[in-house]
Amino acid sequence: MLFDSFNYWLFFGLTIVVLAALADRAARIGLVLFSFVFYSFWNPWFTLLLGGSILANFLFGLWIDQAAESRRRTALIAAIIFNLSLLSFFKYYGFLVGALGQLFRFDPHSILLHIILPVGISFITFEGIAYAVDVYRRDTPAVRNLTNFAVFMSFFPHLVAGPIIRPAHFFPQLATRKPLSNPDVKWGVLQISKGLVKKIVFADFFGPIANAYFSHGTYNNQTVPAVCGVLAFSLQIYFDFAGYTDIARGCARLLGYEFPPNFERPYLSENITDFWRRWHISLSSWLRDYLYIPLGGNRNGLARTYINIIIVMTLGGLWHGASWNFALWGLFHGSLLLLHRLWINSTKGWIGPRWQTNWFIRSGAVILTFALVSIGWIPFRAADFPSTLKTLTELGSGDILQFLRSTPAFLVLALIPLTYCLGDSRRKIENWLSNRATLFTVAIVTTLLLIIVTLFGQFGLQVPFIYFQF
Amino acid sequence: MLSASHPLWIHFFLQPSLAITVFRRLLPLTKIVLWVAALYVAFDTVVIRTGFYFNYLEPESIAGSVLLNRTLVEHRVDKSRANVIVLGDSRVGEGFSAKQANEIAKDTKLNFIGCGIPGSTPRVCNYFLRKIDPERTQFSAVVIMTDALTDAEVNEDFVNYKLDLNYCLPLLNWSDLQSFPATFSKPELQERARSLITFPLAFAQTDIKALLLHPIDRARKASLWQSNYANGTDDYAGQSVALPDLELEGAPLHPRDWADIRESIRPQLRDYIALASGYYPRPPVALAKNYHRLWYEKIARAYQAKGVPVYVFLMPRGPYHRKLACPTALAGSLAELSAEGIIRFIPPERYAALEIPGNFFDQLHMNSTGRAQLTDLLAHALMEQKL
Structure with missing residues (x-):
């Protein structure tokens, strides 16, 4: 059930009405049931996996909490192994067998299991690990109420593609049932409308262009130049994932819960470190807190810091999927982060604040960062290494002007959000709408956004959200 | 509580x-x-x-052709006379001249209005008639073409004819939300039909985008077409080109010599001959039968309630139907409807006699010679009805 489908909104409407009719505790049970129904639309059998994972992580939490000091670490390791085993089995079994087959020269097909990847397993796993670690670190108490824990793990707006929520941020929200206030409704409805525009108008426009390039096809009978194909994918993945996140956060808020932000205009970042503070924030902060810091972070000298960055980013890449291309993408970003640190360290003292605030230099830095991030998307999107190399070598070729002439909407749709973001760099419009505007004003804006979706949306394509596959 | x-x-x-x-x-x-x-x-x-957008719809689009024909009817209806609408697809546009028919019937009170909407079907005709004549009182007779004397002759699955959705864009309203989608049998088309009625803006988005890009040009074009379409249609004399008599051979049947046939129509002509000679499979007869019964009966019943007769005539089916000895007798659902007195089928034999290459300029459409003969036949047939 996709967020941009009519069925989802019927389901969501029903959920919100039923939950409003239920008393506090029953509403939480209802929310878990609705979440399981939502998950079962992909494959009813996966609900067993979800249920099993919830139960196991709940018990691990209690074990970690109640175990004697000497056994707590064992309990934590058991919880991590459980979660990683689940992820490895479903996501990486085929990949590992294939890699071992290549290494030891045996035919991997005989032991491949052709497992179907359950949607959202990567997100479920990360939340399980985060919970176990937080309980171990005593950052959050172990939850003794299975219903509350099931809400945390299965809450449907974030179930299949995040954002990855943190126990310390989410569990306090379950303590009291917040009434649905006017600001909540305004914010939630605006986020949902914004998300629908991002997905249906922008992502689904750029998606077919990227697909045409990467599948060697044509778009409107035109060959897509490599640069346009890569840019199209850059824009598609942002609008697709940010659109999904906006809808997820909006839905959660209308149900009485808050999710952390996942994107903060990442393509306006001035350097790669800044980019990772603004892109998929819930994943990058998870990697920082549960991988980078436990590896030692930047506490053990420069060399060790750099190694840690490379390890974290490569594993972060592999988290997206069982493919060397994702590892390459992670490695590329790790290297960029490392180079940026080297640059910062080596230029410390001789680049003054005047240079850092110069508008031209800052704009150049934004363009350079965007270009590097876009190059990074090539292995992420390409099928394999040869395709990646081919795309890289083709970047200078192709008749870009002819393509842009035949597809003027490409530039228009790329420039509209840029202009909006530059014009409202401090998000004054959004904040005013959520906090100070009347419900009626928000209704007018929402209607306008829906009219934009109706008139300029790409319907009938059924392009799934990219991050559903992770 | x-x-x-x-x-x-x-x-x-x-x-x-x-x-x-x-x-x-x-x-x-x-x-x-x-x-x-x-x-x-x-x-x-x-x-x-309110129809605001339809004033600026691209006139050369499918929905645009429907609106142009609505304008034509509005221009041509004469309340002081007995208006007779002759309705069908492009074959009516090419094969029937309202001007000539009115010349033939000048001593009567009949006023013929020719309405050929290219590519339209009986389903579109039903909604078109409802739009232009909601009270069913505009016309003294409604004359609709058919290109199949029997249900077995229907060559496409018209129940699920996707383009009907585009034709019906300016013709539907909220009250059709249940009934219109139900006339399709494929769920995806039912869904599209529902969204057509619920979100017509989304359905028309390609045209609206083009309109927004060049609003002034579009407004001019739409206005020009709307004001000139009726006169242009009246003055149209038909195509002068005629097809040659051909020797057919082989399996599937095909012309022995293509030399006299224009390059541009050869593929369609090849398909037409193969289809008419029964080489290509056709949709199940039961499907065509239900479809015929549904739409012809629906149109007829609506007018029957106001005492307006609905006539159905055979539009000459193609240039080589006589040569291929295709059936000329009425049978199946249309014969049943005629026998039940729901429709009045104009005897088809003389129309089938027009199915010779000299009366056609391509595999479907009559030329000026055929147009003159068909108009003459229809005008006289309806004059005899004493409307």
Whole structure:
């Protein structure tokens, strides 16, 4: 059930009405049931996996909490192994067998299991690990109420593609049932409308262009130049994932819960470190807190810091999927982060604040960062290494002007959000709408956004959200 | 509302005053949803349902052709005379001349209006007639073409004819939300039909985008076409080209010599001959039968209630039908409807006699010679009816 489908909104409407009719505790049970129904639309059998994972992580939490000091670490390791085993089995079994087959020269097909990847397993796993670690670190108490824990793990707006929520941020929200206030409704409805525009108008426009390039096809009978194909994918993945996140956060808020932000205009970042503070924030902060810091972070000298960055980013890449291309993408970003640190360290003292605030230099830095991030998307999107190399070598070729002439909407749709973001760099419009505007004003804006979706949306394509596959 | 006498489990699961609680909890959300719905419907009503947008629709589009024909009918209806509408697809446009028919019937009170909407089907005709004549009082007779004397002759699955959706864009309203989608049997087309009625803006988005890009050019073009279409149609004399008599051979049958046939029509002519000679499979007869019965009966019943007869005539089916000895007798659903007195089928034999290459300029359409003969036949047939 996709967020941009009519069925989802019927389901969501029903959920919100039923939950409003239920008393506090029953509403939480209802929310878990609705979440399981939502998950079962992909494959009813996966609900067993979800249920099993919830139960196991709940018990691990209690074990970690109640175990004697000497056994707590064992309990934590058991919880991590459980979660990683689940992820490895479903996501990486085929990949590992294939890699071992290549290494030891045996035919991997005989032991491949052709497992179907359950949607959202990567997100479920990360939340399980985060919970176990937080309980171990005593950052959050172990939850003794299975219903509350099931809400945390299965809450449907974030179930299949995040954002990855943190126990310390989410569990306090379950303590009291917040009434649905006017600001909540305004914010939630605006986020949902914004998300629908991002997905249906922008992502689904750029998606077919990227697909045409990467599948060697044509778009409107035109060959897509490599640069346009890569840019199209850059824009598609942002609008697709940010659109999904906006809808997820909006839905959660209308149900009485808050999710952390996942994107903060990442393509306006001035350097790669800044980019990772603004892109998929819930994943990058998870990697920082549960991988980078436990590896030692930047506490053990420069060399060790750099190694840690490379390890974290490569594993972060592999988290997206069982493919060397994702590892390459992670490695590329790790290297960029490392180079940026080297640059910062080596230029410390001789680049003054005047240079850092110069508008031209800052704009150049934004363009350079965007270009590097876009190059990074090539292995992420390409099928394999040869395709990646081919795309890289083709970047200078192709008749870009002819393509842009035949597809003027490409530039228009790329420039509209840029202009909006530059014009409202401090998000004054959004904040005013959520906090100070009347419900009626928000209704007018929402209607306008829906009219934009109706008139300029790409319907009938059924392009799934990219991050559903992770 | 629940009272204290209810069992404990009810209080556990449900709020004590359920309706009030739900209402209170969701009040701001309900308000905003209702406002958004009202504003969206208001916009949709102003732009689409009032017909504002259709004034600027691309005239050379499918829906545009429907609107041009509506304008033509509005121009040509003469309330002081007995208006007879002759309705069908492009074959009516090419094969029937209202001007000539009115010349033949000048001593009567008949006023012929020719309405050939290219690519239209009986389903489109039904909704078109409802749009141009909602009270069913504009016409003294409605004359509709058919290109199949028997159900077995129907060559496409018209139940699921996708283009009908485009034709019906300017013809439907909210009251069709249940009935119109149900006339398709494929779920995906039913879904599209529903969204066509609910979100016509989305359905017309390609045209609206083009309109927004060049609004002034479009407004000029639409106005020009609307004001000139009726006269242009009247002055049209038909195509002068005629097809040659051909020797057919082989399996599937095909012309022995293509030399005299224009390059541009050869593929279609090849398909036509193969189809007419029964080489290609056709959709199940039962499907065609139901389709015929549904739409011809629907149109006829609507007019029957106002005492207006509905005639059906055989549009000459193609240039080589006589050569291929295709059936010339009426059978199947249209024969049943005629026998039941629901429609009046004009005897087809003399129309089938026109199915010779000298009367056609391509595999489907009659040329000026055929047009003159068909118009003459139809005009006289309807004059005899004493309308």
